[in-house]
Amino acid sequence: xxxxxxxxxxxxxxxxxxxxxxxxxxxxxxxxxxxxxxxxxxxxxxxxxxxxxxxxxxxxxxxxxxxxxxxxxxxxxxxxxxxxxxxxxxxxxxxxxxxxxxxxxxxxxxxxxxxxxxxxxxxxxxxxxxxxxxxxxxxxxxxxxxxxxxxxxxxxxxxxxxxxxxxxxxxxxxxxxxxxxxxxxxxxxxxxxxxxxxxxxxxxxxxxxxxxxxxxxxxxxxxxxxxxxxxxxxxxxxxxxxxxxxxxxxxxxxxxxxxxxxxxxxxxxxxxxxxxxxxxxxxxxxxxxxxxxxxxxxxxxxxxxxxxxxxxxxxxxxxxxxxxxxxxxxxxxxxxxxxxxxxxxxxxxxxxxxxxxxxxxxxxxxxxxxxxxxxxxxxxxxxxxxxxxxxxxxxxxxxxxxxxxxxxxxxxxxxxxxxxxxxxxxxxxxxxxxxxxxxxxxxxxxxxxxxxxxxxxxxxxxxxxxxxxxxxxxxxxxxxxxxxxxxxxxxxxxxxxxxxxxxxxxxxxxxxx
Numbered sequence: 321x322x323x324x325x326x327x328x329x330x331x332x333x334x335x336x337x338x339x340x341x342x343x344x345x346x347x348x349x350x351x352x353x354x355x356x357x358x359x360x361x362x363x364x365x366x367x368x369x370x371x372x373x374x375x376x377x378x379x380x381x382x383x384x385x386x387x388x389x390x391x392x393x394x395x396x397x398x399x400x401x402x403x404x405x406x407x408x409x410x411x412x413x414x415x416x417x418x419x420x421x422x423x424x425x426x427x428x429x430x431x432x433x434x435x436x437x438x439x440x441x442x443x444x445x446x447x448x449x450x451x452x453x454x455x456x457x458x459x460x461x462x463x464x465x466x467x468x469x470x471x472x473x474x475x476x477x478x479x480x481x482x483x484x485x486x487x488x489x490x491x492x493x494x495x496x497x498x499x500x501x502x503x504x505x506x507x508x509x510x511x512x513x514x515x516x517x518x519x520x521x522x523x524x525x526x527x528x529x530x531x532x533x534x535x536x537x538x539x540x541x542x543x544x545x546x547x548x549x550x551x552x553x554x555x556x557x558x559x560x561x562x563x564x565x566x567x568x569x570x571x572x573x574x575x576x577x578x579x580x581x582x583x584x585x586x587x588x589x590x591x592x593x594x595x596x597x598x599x600x601x602x603x604x605x606x607x608x609x610x611x612x613x614x615x616x617x618x619x620x621x622x623x624x625x626x627x628x629x630x631x632x633x634x635x636x637x638x639x640x641x642x643x644x645x646x647x648x649x650x651x652x653x654x655x656x657x658x659x660x661x662x663x664x665x666x667x668x669x670x671x672x673x674x675x676x677x678x679x680x681x682x683x684x685x686x687x688x689x690x691x692x693x694x695x696x697x698x699x700x701x702x703x704x705x706x707x708x709x710x711x712x713x714x715x716x717x718x719x720x721x722x723x724x725x726x727x728x729x730x731x732x733x734x735x736x737x738x739x740x741x742x743x744x745x746x747x748x749x750x751x752x753x754x755x756x757x758x759x760x761x762x763x764x765x766x767x768x769x770x771x772x773x774x775x776x777x778x779x780x781x782x783x784x785x786x787x788x789x790x791x792x793x794x795x796x797x798x799x800x801x802x803x804x805x806x807x808x809x810x811x812x813x814x815x816x817x818x819x820x821x822x823x824x825x826x827x828x829x830x831x832x833x
Contacts, residue, residue, distance in 0.1 A: 361444040366594075368439055368455050369513070371432040373587050373596025377721045378604060380425040381462060382784045384814065387411050387618075389786040390800040391777065394604075394618045395700065396690045401617050408689055412803055413811045416818075417833055423817035430471060432459035441476050450505035454515040457495045458523055458723075464491040464534060465788055468813045468830060485827070488534050492527060499524050509559065511577060512586040513720055518560075519585035521553045522724035525732050528553070533792040537812035540792060547741030554733035560584065560726035562758045568633045569655045571725055574643040574709040574718040582727055586720035591712045598706065598717035605702035607681055608674050611664065619700025622685040623801055624781070625657055627774050633760045634778055636704075643711040643718070658702040659683055673697045689802050705782045727755055727779050735772055748772075755779060769793065808832065 375381035386392040387410040394407035401407060409415040415422065432455060439452035460470050470491025473483040486494060499520045506517045528549045533540035561581045563570055571580045589595030606614025628635040636656025638648060648654065649668035662671045662681045671681040674697060687700035709717035734751040737743035749767040752775055756763060759779075764771065773793045777786065790796035797807030810832025821827050 361439055361442045361448050364435070364439045364442055365444070365448050365452055368432065368435040368452055369588065370594060370596075371428065371435050372455065372458070372723075373589075373721070375425055375428040375432075375462070376587055376723065376784065377596040377598060378600045378782075379597070380421060380428055381466070383407075383410060383421050384425055384466060385784045385787040386782060388413065389790055389796070390621055390798075390803075391624050391781055391786040392618060392620060392703070393687060393689070393700065393802055395687060395802075397616065397699075398692055398696050400615075411689065412805075413797075413807045415815065417815035417821065417829065418818050419815070422814050423819050425466065426463075426817050426820055429459045429463050429466075432456070433463075433471060434473060437473060437476055446505045447507065450502035451515045453498050453502045454506065454520055454523070457498045460491060461495050461523065461527060464488050464495075465530070466814050467816060468534070468537075470494060482826070492531055492534060495527055496524065499527075512580070512583040513577065513588035515585065518557045519724060521557050522584050522729060525550050525553045525729065529732050529736060530788060530792055537791060538809050540794065542739040544740045547736040547739050550736035551733055551741045551743065554729050554736075557584070557726070557729050560729075562727060562730075562755060565758055565760055566633065566637075568759060569637070569639045569641075569707055571722060572655075572706040572719060573639075573641050574707060574711065575641070576722070577720050580725075582725040583720070583722055584724040584726060584729070586722050589716065589718055589720050591709075591714055591716045591718055595716050596721070597715050598709070598719050598721065599715040601706045601719075602704065602708045605658070605704060607662065607671070607697060607702075609671050609681060610662065611666070616697055618702070619683075619687055620657065620703050620781075621687065621800060621802060622701065624777065625659065625685065625701050627778055628657075629761050631760050632778065634781075639707055641707055643709045644707065646710070655704050655707050658704055659685070687802065703782050722783060728783075728785075730755060731772070731776050731779060734767070735769075735776075738767070738769055738772060 387394055387407060393411050394401055396402045396408060406419050406421060409419055410421060436452040436456035436459070440449055444452065460472070464470050468488045470486035470488070471483055472486070472494070503517055503520045506515055506520055508517050510516060528546045531546050532542045563580070563582055570576060571582050573579060576583060577586070587596065589598050603614040604618045606612070607616045608614065625635075634656060636653040636658065638651050638653060639655040644654070646665040648665045650663040650665075652663040652665060654665060660682055662683065663669065664671055673679040673681050679694070679698070682698055683701050684695065684699050685701065688695075691699040706719045709719060712718060730751050734748040737748040738745065745767060749764060752767055752772065753763040755775070770793075773789060773795070776789055780786075787796060791812055797809070797811060799806055810830065813830045815833040816827055816829050821829060
């Protein structure tokens, strides 16, 4: 790596404090099982896993991937949700290097890279080392995706030596090499919140599928050998099945660690133990008068909602699950897309807006980047992908956050076939229809890349992949009803945060900023 340009990156010098006072015994035994690794390495590994919660769980990385797309919007509602325009800038692609979402994400992913590297110098077992290197590879992949560079500190003892910065191609090759090197030391099975062989395969699939877009963002190309690697890896991922009809939301339920048949890699959340602020998935969308009340913020776009057919389970259902004992006499949708009149899930009464209190709480199809007047509180269909954990008494809910799941594996395989991998269009169509059948919608008669993108949207909405998908399909610089202006090529990468540039003079800003 002597050809890599060396930089000073303060964001991966700081070591997060490990503040958990009670480690989950089940997770700890999973991490230590069959090994002689030191307790210090085990605790550092848990800390490394925990660094992923903040950027992924509807914050930071998630905001950059979703609010910049046609799938999610955080509108300014009167005096609420303005935050110096940071949300509007992400959605309208008018961001600059001072946007704090970018700096927060850059810092968090850098911390994950540092923390996972720190495990490696504390006598880990082979499996612990492999898990740490998986976490590092995942964070590195995100940095490449968002900023087009890879960052790594090679010397963890002498901080006078600067970290290295890699080009996108060098970073991609590094991630591929790392994942291939560790896969034999990862467990073949176990809880989804522990990195496994299949998790490594899923990440490798993401790398190979996006490789052409990461290297040529304005005009992606897809090599047949890369697409065949995607297909080969997909065929090696076994032991999972698509959720049965009526059980799509099992993948996101408070007990999804037990009932999901799809989840391959998740982020651990358990009340009273550790995890991230899963309550954000509810609070950011719920109205003040819902029970519990939320922050009345984010929504989806009407055009995106219109991609779903009536009867598509993914669009929303009345979902019954142990952590919700409410009778819901109105049979109201409580997961998926919350559209139209909203109800008290205890009494069945229609909910009202707060101001004016005489107006019914009806979430509308249409939304604008700024809302006011009669639309201030009600504009926009809300998205509740994770069933709310009413049984939990704190902000730390028990839903494990989904990073990779089996439906995505199948959709990536279908896409690789359409992009020139081994197989036929009929094979790809059959894969997509197998998913649609389980979601309660009719089969497609043909499958184009545009239709496959729509199906990825329907299946994976709000899971943190939309921007990446739109770039790969050449649609990220387009327009939608809340973004009237077409984008510029510079927007295919985010700006290197100015706070990083100010402390790291060797960092070079991305073109156009």
